Amino acid sequence: MTADPMQRQGLEAFRQEVRGWIAANLTDDLRDAAARATSVFVDKPHAMAWQAILHRHGWAAPHWPREYGGTGWDETQRHIFDSELAAAGAPSLSPMGLRMVAPCIMRFGTPEQKAHYLPRILSGEDFWCQGYSEPQAGSDLASLSLRAERDSEDYVLNGSKIWTTHAHFANRMFCLVRTSRDGRPQQGITFLLLDMALPGIEVRPILTLSGDHDFNQVFFDNVRVPQSGRLGEEDQGWGVAKYLLEFERSAAYAAGLTAALDRLLASAAARDFGEGGTLLDDPAIRRRFARLYTDVHAIHAAEQRMMAAIARGRSPGPASSMLKVQGTEAQQRIQELAVDIAGPYAAPHQFAARAAGSNLPFVGPEDDLTASARYFNGRAASIYGGSNEIQRNIMAKLMLGL
Numbered sequence: 318m319t320a321d322p323m324q325r326q327g328l329e330a331f332r333q334e335v336r337g338w339i340a341a342n343l344t345d346d347l348r349d350a351a352a353r354a355t356s357v358f359v360d361k362p363h364a365m366a367w368q369a370i371l372h373r374h375g376w377a378a379p380h381w382p383r384e385y386g387g388t389g390w391d392e393t394q395r396h397i398f399d400s401e402l403a404a405a406g407a408p409s410l411s412p413m414g415l416r417m418v419a420p421c422i423m424r425f426g427t428p429e430q431k432a433h434y435l436p437r438i439l440s441g442e443d444f445w446c447q448g449y450s451e452p453q454a455g456s457d458l459a460s461l462s463l464r465a466e467r468d469s470e471d472y473v474l475n476g477s478k479i480w481t482t483h484a485h486f487a488n489r490m491f492c493l494v495r496t497s498r499d500g501r502p503q504q505g506i507t508f509l510l511l512d513m514a515l516p517g518i519e520v521r522p523i524l525t526l527s528g529d530h531d532f533n534q535v536f537f538d539n540v541r542v543p544q545s546g547r548l549g550e551e552d553q554g555w556g557v558a559k560y561l562l563e564f565e566r567s568a569a570y571a572a573g574l575t576a577a578l579d580r581l582l583a584s585a586a587a588r589d590f591g592e593g594g595t596l597l598d599d600p601a602i603r604r605r606f607a608r609l610y611t612d613v614h615a616i617h618a619a620e621q622r623m624m625a626a627i628a629r630g631r632s633p634g635p636a637s638s639m640l641k642v643q644g645t646e647a648q649q650r651i652q653e654l655a656v657d658i659a660g661p662y663a664a665p666h667q668f669a670a671r672a673a674g675s676n677l678p679f680v681g682p683e684d685d686l687t688a689s690a691r692y693f694n695g696r697a698a699s700i701y702g703g704s705n706e707i708q709r710n711i712m713a714k715l716m717l718g719l
């Protein structure tokens with residue numbers, strides 16, 4: 318935060334403006350949907366309803382350049398905005414369009430692609446999913462094999478993608494396909510933007526350990542994608558793919574983590590620890606909170622540095638790997654602490670019964686209802702976007718020169 322008193326006053330006024338606007342526009346059902354979400358993703362109707370409200374006010378994509386619909390805020394203002402949203406319990410927006418494919422379209426797209434896709438991403442008219450992973454290509458993404466063969470004006474796609482988050486909601490997919498087997502595996506990959514309604518696409522659900530339907534396997538049987546859907550050059554999609562991954566991994570963590578910690582602290586302070594004390598009188602619990610708040614402050618500082626670099630037109634670079642590791646591991650430690658604080662109230666069957674429509678009253682504090690489902694779902698955070706082992710390999714190579 319800036320030390321200049323005038324600027325500080327300006328930022329405080331900005332914070333009050335954002336807080337007031339959120340209080341006036343965030344409806345109870347949107348807040349409830351976010352409170353009940355056990356996955357990083359809130360379900361599509363609520364996420365899109367909230368995006369529409371933000372969009373009407375010009376706040377759907379503060380991180381975008383102003384020429385495409387961004388707000389022109391600096392990184393401190395964006396952090397204030399994120400913090401206020403998180404503290405108010407607003408639903409998260411789907412990142413696949415706004416945060417992942419949009420920066421790639423801005424950088425690699427033709428003028429026609431920019432004019433067509435960017436406004437639709439901003440308004441929520443298009444909902445995107447990510448077709449990177451395949452049954453035989455995860456960490457070793459360059460070994461992907463979904464075939465795309467040219468036939469007159471189209472590419473004809475055959476193969477499948479897996480772990481495709483929200484493919485069952487999406488009307489668009491950005492997708493990596495194999496257009497050549499010559500040279501290194503990275504050289505024959507092409508980046509396509511495609512319509513999920515094309516004939517020959519089939520989406521089959523995969524349920525997670527937490528009981529959520531977040532992701533799918535998507536099958537392609539002679540799917541014809543017009544060549545106008547190619548982003549960048551044929552066989553050069555690896556550069557676009559890596560650029561996108563840096564944005565995927567550089568999600569802003571600090572604001573959400575701080576809000577989650579604050580809520581958990583309040584919840585621990587409300588629990589009986591015997592003799593009139595609360596759970597916060599337990600030194601082991603206090604130490605865990607202290608450690609987590611310290612970690613989250615460090616993540617915030619790293620995030621600010623990276624946001625400043627992005628604002629100067631740089632890509633996030635390998636710092637995004639560091640942030641992904643730190644952010645997701647802190648998130649998992651918060652979820653573990655939530656389960657420990659909830660104790661027996663974290664029993665997973667209570668959430669499962671509620672999700673299945675049971676009217677039985679929930680036993681225990683309302684906050685505990687989602688603790689175990691969030692814990693299970695949170696295991697995925699150190700896997701998606703490239704596993705944390707792979708991020709450590711990237712840091713070792715690019716930051717430490719090992």
Ligand SMILES: Cc1cc2nc3c(=O)[nH]c(=O)nc-3n(C[C@H](O)[C@H](O)[C@H](O)COP(=O)(O)OP(=O)(O)OC[C@H]3O[C@@H](n4cnc5c(N)ncnc54)[C@H](O)[C@@H]3O)c2cc1C
Nearest residue numbers: 447448449450455456480481482697700701702703704706
């Ligand atoms: C919730 C969730 C949502 C997802 N959403 C999407 C999506 O929308 N679109 C999409 O395309 N993909 C998605 N994914 C897939 C995700 O990107 C892959 O799961 C991830 O890249 C790991 O690949 P894999 O599952 O094939 O594991 P593998 O690559 O088989 O890895 C298995 C284990 O081995 C380790 N390992 C592998 N190679 C190395 C190495 N060289 N050094 C050290 N350790 C290594 C890994 O860290 C991991 O622990 C999602 C995954 C999850 C869990």
